[in-house]
Amino acid sequence: MSAGIQVTDLSAGYRDRAVIEHLSLPPIARGETVALLGPNAAGKSTLLRALAGLTPARGSIRLDGDELNGLPLADRAKAVTYMPQTLPQGIALTVLETVIGALEASPTGQGHGGDAAERAMAVLGRVGIEALAMRGIDQLSGGQRQLAALAQALVRAPRLLLLDEPTSALDLNHQVRVLDLVRSLAREQDMIAVLVLHDLQAAARIADRVVVLSEGQVAAAGPPEEAITPAVLADVWRVRARIDHCERGSLRMVIDDIL
Template sequence: MTDIASSTPENSMASAPALTIEHLSAGYRNRPIIKNLSLMPMQEGQVVSLIGPNAAGKSTLLRAIAGLLPATGSVRLGDVEILGLPLVDQARHITYTPQELPQQIALTVLETVMGALQVSRENRQDVDAAMQKAIDVLERLGISHLAMEQLDRLSGGQRQLTSLAQTLVREPKVLLLDEPISALDLHYQLRVMKEVREIAAEKRMIVLVVLHDLSIAARWSDRIVVLANGAVVAEGTPQQAITPEVLSDVYQVKARVESCSQGSFTVMVDDVV
């Protein structure tokens, strides 16, 4: 087995670990939600969007991959089996950002983001490096002006951006994002998707993101997974996965998929079925 955390950039490039999910089942008490689910391997640098109706099991799937729910099956990063590892070891590879906004604690945004790096306060160099990293992420997300604001004085959208900064600063190998743009205005929705995509490519991260806006998912994802009733109903490029037939089956809407001038496409919903 390969120890991913201790591998050098050279040999990790050579082995290019993919995230492979096979025969995954998970749920709550006596309530199975995810049933024997397998996905195409997700490659380094890829952004994969998970879409589907309310209660389809999207958050449950992310929590199961992150090791936060009892699950059976296999979640492998390269040849390392992640499922069943102690949470602290799993967290070295995978970071999950939940749908819920962070607690309104009395820390500044900068302190909150730096806190995610868990450096010792004794070591001045580490603290300085952590601060620089945190500031860089805040700048990328366009919220460096909030660095000295207290978390409990922020709006919902500002707290969501802080939560994302807290996750990104750790540069995990696998990033699981549950509706990261649900509280954001148009500018920040696009800004976040653009930055997540760029950071994934730069840092060779694997990103699995739950989104409800299909046009945004189509524009910013390499691949789409459509989930309904805890099972995959379509998977592939945005063009392959988001079709009028799938939208009718899964969301019960009459929809068109229209090409845009920039090569992406928009989903136009005409009516409910």
């Protein structure tokens, strides 16, 4: 497979502590949405940061056949956009200004002037926060700031979109809206979206495939109905659970006990 991402024999960590070692992922095709799942400290955020080039890593990360590992950040940013868990504080700009700034700062130079403003407003509309366009970032709630950060990531139209817990500060309605939007844009723009999520049912609903990490290794990978099983829940999360298939095909999990 050349169109998509291939991760092979990847090791990454911090200073003298390895978090993931010799990790390989099944090839991910363009247009797919993939959820990274796992308990705390499983290596999800480290893997995402390694894909973004923000954590030193050894091994191979190939996007559409091109090796990303070792590439300067400015070059990698032409194809990859990363949204972290923790967002910066004290930004004295409006929501619209930050989205225009993200677009104009893109290494591909995707928009300037009126065109940039028009594209920024279009993305704010799709995220559902066009009414906040002229509001200062420092005046927003945590959830609103998370939506603004998502708009900054989406406006760049990357080939690889990396989102670390993008719904952690959102209410239920906005969680559904954001995850559905990311999946739709991945398909529309032939983009790969990789999301770290803790909500297994939400991941099963929107992801084409899931990757379950445990102690820095892949514990399971595949379509949600194949990778999220009672055995995996017991081995990785240490819970006893039952899984049913709803009428629309989504998974429903019932947790009976901890192990």
